[in-house]
Amino acid sequence: MARQLDEQIIGRFPVGQRLRVLDVGMGQGTQSLRLARAGHQVTGVEQDSTMISVARRSLAAEPEGIRGRVRIVESDGRDTGVHFLPGSFDVVLCHGVLMYVEEPDALLAGLARMLAPGGLLSLLVRNADALAMRPGLAGDWAGTLTAFDTTTYTNRLGLDVRADGLDTLTGTLAGIGAPLHAWYGVRVFTDTAADDAAVPDDVDALLAAEERAGRTDPYRRVAALLHLCGVRG
Template identity: 35%
Template sequence: MPDQAPRGETPTRSPRASLRTSVVWEVLKEAIDRRAEATGSPVLDILDTGGGSGSFAVPLGRLGHRVTVVDPSPNALFALERRAAEAGVADRVRGVQGDVHGLFEVVEPGKYDAVLCHGVLEYVDDPAEGVRNAVDALRPGGALSLLAAGLGGAVVARALAGHFAEAHRALGDPAGRWGEGDPVPRRFTAEQLTELARSAGAEPGAVHGVRVFADLVPGALVDTQPGALDSLLALEAAAAELPAFHSVATQLHVLARKPG
């Protein structure tokens, strides 16, 4: 999601980026708009943990919000700085080196209207602590956006690739891993991700499946068939909210709220 259109419009993205982020972006933007309306302020303070080079932070900055990105990678933060400058939001988007476990060494608790925790929980030593810190960073009534790898999507992908033993292993593995060569340390079910939010003191709301079909459809079909991308995006959006498809999504998105 490298570029952001004017407020109320869908950001301009490459086809592949659209398939990866469109569902999450629409859900997140609606939540942030609701928060802005509830607070009476058009400018919110947003924290993006593990936000990397700013695929969400920069578009949020272009909507006028103040965004702090916490990421352990100096290279990612350098790319974020360059990206924010090119987008004209360097005054609204800043990067800080750190991680979700040591979050309050670099930011203050209770200061943010929304916290993004995308692609983080798969890799941290203690996902429960990471979510607790994300919730503690929120102001009362603030929004929490969790995005993590889904177990079912990995099982389906391995099976369709003919790696049946690996699919079986992932299905029964406590961390959802298909083998020693699996690059993802941990995967989640929708129930597990929702419980992490609830146990951290947040009120879970909408759950969406992300990339239900996108990773299974041949890229050549999407790139060459007229209208295929738009049709696939529409299908992804329709399936994302249906619980029946959460179990086969590549990623799972949980939107939660801190009481107050």
């Protein structure tokens, strides 16, 4: 997914431009730090105090120049208008957040307002159109049949959360002034891998296969996650 995001950034902004990035739901700060290392000014938003502590520790280990490019704000992302002026960012990331938001439209509209004209909105969501894949591949046939008729599921943390469909989000993005520009599938072949699985010897081939499938129909449509990129008009 990082490669997909970089591809969209390179395609939209002049090479070498230092972008203003808002990372909503920054978690441990992996993506924020990666972008700060690339020279961008990053504001990370996170509500979980444990995650913030981990992110701060990781940031403290970075050189001073990188530390100076990262700001962390404690928030759930729904009050961006309180913290920032409209049009303050060139790129807004919202990765792995929407599944925890019961009614995401207001959040997305707020994030779109944070974008400068031509800015990029990057979303990573659970694919509602492929919820039956995980239980099906695991041989859970009762769970598979249930998954066909719902947009909710239990995640690996044991929490009941929701998924988003491509068509629905396409309509939402158009309605908030950041219409869909590109989309990808994420975790087409590897969704059932254990979180603590060892890195395989042929990891480069695995990543190449995932990258190819994430761009190719019909494979990307059954990915566990969708990566959508909208552009502010």
